[in-house]
Amino acid sequence: MDTRRLGATGPVVSALGLGLMGMSDLYGPADEAESVATIHAALDAGVNLLDTGDFYGMGHNELLVREALRGRARDSAVISVKFGGLRDPDGGFTGQDGRPAAVKNFAAYTLRRLGTDHIDVYRPSRLDPNVPIEDTVGAIKELIEAGHVRHVGLSEVGADTLRRAAAVHPIADLQIEYSLLSRGIEQEILPAARDLGIGITAYGVLSRGLLSGRWSSDRALTAGDFRGFSPRFQGENLEHNLKLVEALRSVAAEKEVTVAQVAIAWVAAQGTDIVPLVGARTRARLAESLGATGFSLSEAELKAIEAAVPAGAAAGARYDAGSMQALDSER
Template identity: 75%
Template sequence: MDTRTLGTTGPSVSALGLGLMGMSDLYTGADDTESIATIHAALDAGVTLLDTGDFYGQGHNEMLLREALRGRNRENAVISVKFGSMRDPQGGWIGNDIRPNAIKNFLGYTLRRLGTDYVDVYRPSRISPDVPVEDVVGTLSELVAAGHIRNIGLSEVNAETLRRAHKVHPISDLQIEYSLISRGIEQEILPAARELGVGVTAYGVLSRGLISGHWSAQRTPAPNDFRAHLPRFSGENLDRNLALVEQLRTIAEARGVTVAQVAIAWVLGRGDDIVPLVGARRRDRLAEALGATGVTLTDADLAAIEAVVPAGAAAGTRYDAGHMAFLDSERA
């Protein structure tokens, strides 16, 4: 497994990271035994970056990771944690709290659930207009000085917010959606990150399975699967997006690889400062994703991909209107 560095100040990590969200929340069909086996397989393959959130399964995801790391060398894992999103007893979303005391409280619980005395990268899941980003990063810098966290990250912020935050304390990486069909960061956010020396951890590289090559028009997400509420997975949008996938399939088959491997390899090839996160919940899906690290797309491949899936080709927004309005990264 090749390695990359999260920005100019962050840790060295595997070129591909594992996102753990789906092992606890928002999708259906996860199994703890298979999830732990998948984390073990990732670690054995050289994957070091493990991404979680304290609100994934309301703590379940962190406890699952603790169990998976039991008996292994903690120093061999780079644990990235998001905080701030709040849930009610039914799992509903009830807002975001990133005030200084809330940050310290969230971290205290995270350290206990993970069974560790530090987190490698700690980041707010979303930025709130009610709390200046300078205050958030200032509090996180205190936690760095105290040794409780080693690096500060951000998630889904725009270029201006990133610059403001970086003035307070170096930001290791920005976690943000980036894929063949979600390329909004290319205009302003990615150039700003590169200007500042901030790495990018790209989530949604398969657009939650939509461009994995495994989704079909006949597949209906369960009501508790959040993809049931995403515009790209419904109606005519789904038909148009799956038509893009079929064109990608032609390119993939000509190379003797899968659609998912092409999509992941495309993100891997966008720069050494970008680390894709794959949300594999099973060992077979992990193995497929790992195969992308051996795929080098030629100039001819890239031109063919661009011809069938140009920027802006996707039908529908990446979240529903309410969530889109909450994203700092989508604000001008």
């Protein structure tokens, strides 16, 4: 497994990371034994970047990481944790808390659930509109000084917020959606991150399954799967987006790889400062994703991919209207 550094100051990680959210939340039921086996398979394949959140399954995901790392050296994994998302007992989202006291409280619970003495990369999941980013990052800086955290990360923030945060403490990486269907970061956010020496960990590289090559318009969704109300999966939007996938399938077939593999490889090819996160929930899907690291894309192939799925071609926003309003990166 090749490695890449998260920004100018962050840790060295595998060229592909594993996003764990779907093992606990938002995509319907998951098999816990298979989830642990998938994490083990990733680690054994050299994938050391594990991305979680304290609100994924209201703590379940962090406990899953603890179980998966049991008996393994702590430094076999770089654990990236998002915090700040507030939930209610029914699983609903009720806001964001980036107050310094809350940051330290969240970290205390995360350390206990993970069974570790430090978090490798710690990041607010969203910008708290009521708390200056300087205060939130300042609290993480104090956690670093105390030895509880190694690096500061951010998630879904815009260029101005990146600059303000970086003035307080070096930022290892910005976690943000980036795929063939979601290219909004290319205008301002990605150039700002590069100017500041901040890496990108790209989630949603398969657009929540749309670019997997296995989605169909008649697929039934289980309860709790947020794609049931995601704009890109609705009606005419879905039909339009699936036509883009079919165009991409032709390029993948010429390369003798899968649609998912070419979509992941395209993200990785956008710069060595970008690490794709794949949300594989099973060993089979992980194995397919790992196949994306086994080939490179030529200039001609990159042009063919972008001709199949041009920038801005996706129909529908990446989140519902309420969730989009909460994204500093979309302002």
